Amino acid sequence: MAFREKRHTDKKEATGALRFFGTTLPKVVKHVIVYAWLLLWVGIALAPISWMVSAAFSDAPGIGYVPIIPTSFTLDNYRDILTYRSETGQLFPDYVDSFLTTLLVATVTTVLVVILSALVGFAVTRFRFHAKKPALLLMMGLQMFPGFMGMIALFIIFRVFGWLNNPFYLSLIYVAGAIPFNTFIVRGFMRNVPKSLDEAAAIDGATNLQIMIKIIVPLAAPIMGFIAVTAFMGPWLDYILPSILMPNNETVAMWLFRMNVPTPQPYRPMWFMAGALFLAVPIMIVQIYMQKYVTYGLTAGAEKG
Amino acid sequence: MDKDNERKTGRAFWKSKVVAKAKGLGRFIFARITKTIGGVYRFFRALVTGILNFFKNLYLAAKHHPRSFLKGLSSFFLMGLGQFRNKQPYKGALFLGIFLVFLLTEFLTGDYIYAPAEIARYPAENTLYFFRDYGGLFTRGIWGFFTLGALTVGDMYRGSLIVNEDFAYDWLQSDNSRTLMGEGVIVLVLVAIFAALWIFSVRDAYITDKKIRAGMEIERFKEWIRRIWDQFFAYIIIIPAVGLILFFILMPFLFSFLVGFTNYDASISLRSDLIEWHGFATFREVFGIDPAFRTFFLRVLGWTTFYAAMSSFTVYVMGFFQAVVIESRFVRYKKLWRLVLILPWAVPGMISLIVFSNIFGADGLMNRLLADWGVTDTVRTALESLRLIGEGGTGTIEWFTRPANANLARFLVLTVNLWMGYPYFMLLITGVLSIIPRDLYEAADIDGGSTTQKFRYITLPWVVRATAPVIITTFTFNFNNFGAIYFLTGGGPRYLTDDIPRAIRDTPPGQTDILISWIYKIAFESGDHNAYNLAAVYSILVFILIAIVSLYYLSRLKSFWEED
Numbered sequence: 001m002a003f004r005e006k007r008h009t010d011k012k013e014a015t016g017a018l019r020f021f022g023t024t025l026p027k028v029v030k031h032v033i034v035y036a037w038l039l040l041w042v043g044i045a046l047a048p049i050s051w052m053v054s055a056a057f058s059d060a061p062g063i064g065y066v067p068i069i070p071t072s073f074t075l076d077n078y079r080d081i082l083t084y085r086s087e088t089g090q091l092f093p094d095y096v097d098s099f100l101t102t103l104l105v106a107t108v109t110t111v112l113v114v115i116l117s118a119l120v121g122f123a124v125t126r127f128r129f130h131a132k133k134p135a136l137l138l139m140m141g142l143q144m145f146p147g148f149m150g151m152i153a154l155f156i157i158f159r160v161f162g163w164l165n166n167p168f169y170l171s172l173i174y175v176a177g178a179i180p181f182n183t184f185i186v187r188g189f190m191r192n193v194p195k196s197l198d199e200a201a202a203i204d205g206a207t208n209l210q211i212m213i214k215i216i217v218p219l220a221a222p223i224m225g226f227i228a229v230t231a232f233m234g235p236w237l238d239y240i241l242p243s244i245l246m247p248n249n250e251t252v253a254m255w256l257f258r259m260n261v262p263t264p265q266p267y268r269p270m271w272f273m274a275g276a277l278f279l280a281v282p283i284m285i286v287q288i289y290m291q292k293y294v295t296y297g298l299t300a301g302a303e304k305g
Numbered sequence: 306m307d308k309d310n311e312r313k314t315g316r317a318f319w320k321s322k323v324v325a326k327a328k329g330l331g332r333f334i335f336a337r338i339t340k341t342i343g344g345v346y347r348f349f350r351a352l353v354t355g356i357l358n359f360f361k362n363l364y365l366a367a368k369h370h371p372r373s374f375l376k377g378l379s380s381f382f383l384m385g386l387g388q389f390r391n392k393q394p395y396k397g398a399l400f401l402g403i404f405l406v407f408l409l410t411e412f413l414t415g416d417y418i419y420a421p422a423e424i425a426r427y428p429a430e431n432t433l434y435f436f437r438d439y440g441g442l443f444t445r446g447i448w449g450f451f452t453l454g455a456l457t458v459g460d461m462y463r464g465s466l467i468v469n470e471d472f473a474y475d476w477l478q479s480d481n482s483r484t485l486m487g488e489g490v491i492v493l494v495l496v497a498i499f500a501a502l503w504i505f506s507v508r509d510a511y512i513t514d515k516k517i518r519a520g521m522e523i524e525r526f527k528e529w530i531r532r533i534w535d536q537f538f539a540y541i542i543i544i545p546a547v548g549l550i551l552f553f554i555l556m557p558f559l560f561s562f563l564v565g566f567t568n569y570d571a572s573i574s575l576r577s578d579l580i581e582w583h584g585f586a587t588f589r590e591v592f593g594i595d596p597a598f599r600t601f602f603l604r605v606l607g608w609t610t611f612y613a614a615m616s617s618f619t620v621y622v623m624g625f626f627q628a629v630v631i632e633s634r635f636v637r638y639k640k641l642w643r644l645v646l647i648l649p650w651a652v653p654g655m656i657s658l659i660v661f662s663n664i665f666g667a668d669g670l671m672n673r674l675l676a677d678w679g680v681t682d683t684v685r686t687a688l689e690s691l692r693l694i695g696e697g698g699t700g701t702i703e704w705f706t707r708p709a710n711a712n713l714a715r716f717l718v719l720t721v722n723l724w725m726g727y728p729y730f731m732l733l734i735t736g737v738l739s740i741i742p743r744d745l746y747e748a749a750d751i752d753g754g755s756t757t758q759k760f761r762y763i764t765l766p767w768v769v770r771a772t773a774p775v776i777i778t779t780f781t782f783n784f785n786n787f788g789a790i791y792f793l794t795g796g797g798p799r800y801l802t803d804d805i806p807r808a809i810r811d812t813p814p815g816q817t818d819i820l821i822s823w824i825y826k827i828a829f830e831s832g833d834h835n836a837y838n839l840a841a842v843y844s845i846l847v848f849i850l851i852a853i854v855s856l857y858y859l860s861r862l863k864s865f866w867e868e869d
Contacts, residue, residue, distance in 0.1 A: 030635055031635055034630060034633065034635045034636055035636075037630065038630065038631070038636070038642055038646075041627070041646060042642075042645050042646065044724065045645065045646055045648055045649050045724070045728075046645070046648065048649075048657065048660055048661065048664065048724075049648060049649070049652065051660070051664070051670060052656075052660050062668070063663055063666070063668075063669065063670075064666075064668040064669055064670065064672070064673045065673070066670070068670070116545055116546045116549070119542040119543060119545070119546065120542075120543050120546045122542065123538075123539040123540075123542050123543045124539075124543075126539070127538070127539030128539075129539060129540075137856065139550065140855070140856075141852050141855070141856060142550075142554050142555060142558055150554075150557030150558055150560065150561045151557070152483070152487075152560070152561065152564070152828070152837065153487055153490070153556060153557035153559075153560030153561060154553065154557050156483065156484055156486075156487030156488070156560075157487060157491065157552075157556070157557075159484075160484065160487065160488060160491070172549060172552075172553060173553045175549055176549040176550050176552070176553035176554050177553070177554065179546050179549065179550060180550070208535070208538045209538075212542075236653070237653045237654070237655040237656065239655060239788075239792075240787070240825075253655065256655070256656070256659070257659075260659055260662075260663070269663055272659065273660070276656045276659070276660070279653070279656070280652055280653055280656050283651070283652075283653050284648070284651035284652060287650070287651035288644070288647065288651050291647065291732055
């Protein structure tokens with residue numbers, strides 16, 4: 001009984017002044033509290049990032065001596081990572097080499113992911129299948145399996161076929177991994193493209209392939225763009241998989257990780273910061289630019305929900 | 306007295322409410338379980354009836370259309386023969402070609418040409434290990450899969466010693482069980498694909514013959530290709546994707562699943578020892594023999610669940626709060642605030658985790674700041690009184706390394722996750738806030754609803770309902786969030802050796818290790834003690850847990866089940 005009465009009195013009170021998280025305070029105080037709170041969190045958000053930037057351009061003797069706010073500016077770290085070769089006579093410095101390798105992996109992944117996702121999405125939304133839904137569920141379910149044990153199997157497959165250290169085959173794994181989720185996304189998008197378009201085209205004598213390439217894919221361009229960008233960003237910071245399948249052909253993530261573990265020299269956290277910053281900036285820009293997609297899946301789901 | 310009574314009624318009310326909820330949940334879970342069991346039962350029933358029907362149809366075909374059946378049979382013995390006899394040479398050539406490719410692969414990768422002469426010399430051994438010595442890709446693969454090898458370094462074979470590698474004589478090379486198993490899985494998948502084509506050719510020969518006998522017109526090869534292309538267009542265009550998934554997801558999955566049923570651990574040195582199938586022995590080890598083993602598994606599972614739940618909960622609440630604050634009428638330049646606050650989310654996870662591991666390193670930023678401000682001791686005392694770290698520490702604070710500081714490490718893991726994760730939910734919930742219909746609030750204003758009430762009865766339900774799927778995916782993601790632990794703490798601090806049961810001292814988890822990072826340690830970072838079978842068993846358990854949650858969530862998502 002007690003709580004019901006309380007709610008009742010609550011209602012009576014509330015008809016009066018504006019309330020601020022349960023208190024009635026002067027407007028100025030409210031503003032001060034809100035802005036102080038936000039400033040606090042801006043500080044918390046920016047401190048580690050600022051420290052990272054500071055370390056990347058710092059000439060401090062060790063990572064512990066780097067201040068949060070940059071006080072010095074030097075490009076020494078960048079000069080070092082762009083010249084350091086672990087073996088003399090290498091064509092490219094380690095960092096550049098790993099960067100190019102990853103670029104290749106990312107490019108191949110993107111191209112294949114876009115093509116295959118379009119094909120699968122078209123097939124799934126436009127045709128009847130035997131056991132379509134169980135197959136989709138199975139695909140999603142298999143993804144849940146922790147991949148580490150599978151990596152031993154992948155390692156064996158790669159060794160048997162001589163694919164170790166080959167960026168192309170590494171990207172095939174990323175493609176295979178991306179398809180189930182992308183199928184999900186593309187399916188959600190493509191099924192909203194009216195089927196009357198296909199039918200009209202079919203009456204005009206277009207083949208399935210033409211319908212797909214000339215009608216559906218252009219209409220699905222925005223979602224294909226989203227898929228391409230996510231596929232491209234994926235390989236850059238994946239560490240475990242390449243560390244097993246590319247033992248002698250470093251990717252950027254492996255290089256970054258290596259700079260932070262003491263055992264295989266060189267142990268250079270400062271280089272890590274420089275290299276990581278160089279990589280993080282473009283990724284951050286893309287992420288921020290794509291933030292509107294964050295709510296895309298959700299609102300699409302909410303409509304259907 | 307009166308007050309007491311009132312409190313009791315209040316408590317009783319809540320109690321009854323909680324009981325009702327629990328009952329509902331119980332019924333719900335029970336219904337789910339029975340439904341799942343029913344589903345599994347139906348699946349196997351369908352499987353069995355499917356197989357029975359297949360043979361029944363076969364029998365009926367032989368009985369009612371014996372001649373057509375014979376055509377099918379001829380395609381069974383030689384792929385394409387039935388098609389040739391149906392006067393479909395191109396189609397027959399296509400199937401025959403597939404068959405020949407299969408056979409040629411087998412013969413060219415095998416050593417059958419040496420067999421007759423050598424069998425005469427070493428009759429006993431060669432009949433025993435015929436496929437090992439002469440088999441091609443397929444027969445050797447299947448032999449290897451079931452036996453997992455026969456001869457290891459040091460064995461005598463045909464009067465010679467088996468060695469690690471022998472480039473002249475393959476048969477003198479020791480068997481590597483792991484490779485045999487991997488190749489076996491590859492071969493089984495390839496054989497399954499071939500078998501499907503084979504059955505297709507048999508069926509095709511049978512049906513075509515029936516059509517001929519019924520006097521129907523038989524389509525020409527070109528038409529057939531065209532029809533196949535049109536009719537199976539959907540299947541054909543997904544072949545590349547399905548192939549990749551078979552090869553790079555399903556096959557590794559099968560392999561790792563199977564490792565759980567072997568005795569493959571670090572005591573097995575490949576080529577000197579053979580891996581053996583040993584059924585559920587590892588599962589029994591995990592659940593039965595040593596109770597300490599089980600307790601420890603449950604302890605790690607407990608922390609994993611707590612971590613997954615807490616990290617999802619904290620980012621959600623924080624994101625919600627931040628979204629509401631920025632959307633409130635007191636804040637100007639909303640876009641700018643949001644832009645700055647989402648920066649942590651935009652930094653790639655691996656980078657920010659390694660940055661934080663540097664911040665909290667032994668000589669990292671945090672300790673130096675504390676030293677500069679001269680508050681190291683104050684902070685340590687404060688942390689001690691909060692029971693985040695154990696007593697008796699000296700010098701700088703060991704954030705992730707001292708066994709007694711486990712609570713601090715766990716707290717930091719959650720905090721860093723909050724830093725990285727909440728902006729995402731802030732964005733998400735800001736988006737949801739913008740789609741809540743304004744008239745709901747207007748109606749509430751007319752009825753005299755307070756801000757709190759409007760929040761409680763309009764905003765909260767809307768947001769929670771719209772974001773429920775994301776909460777579940779976040780939970781499952783965090784449950785398997787390997788990087789969040791591995792790159793930040795590396796699982797540290799370790800447990801005190803005395804606290805670890807003897808059975809798992811070889812592959813102990815750290816105190817912040819979640820299951821997935823522990824599995825990684827068991828399989829790859831325990832040096833001489835890597836226990837692949839154990840890691841596989843834990844993987845299977847994690848898989849089952851996660852799959853149940855996610856499939857349950859998927860099954861509730863209406864949009865998934867809608868027809869296209």
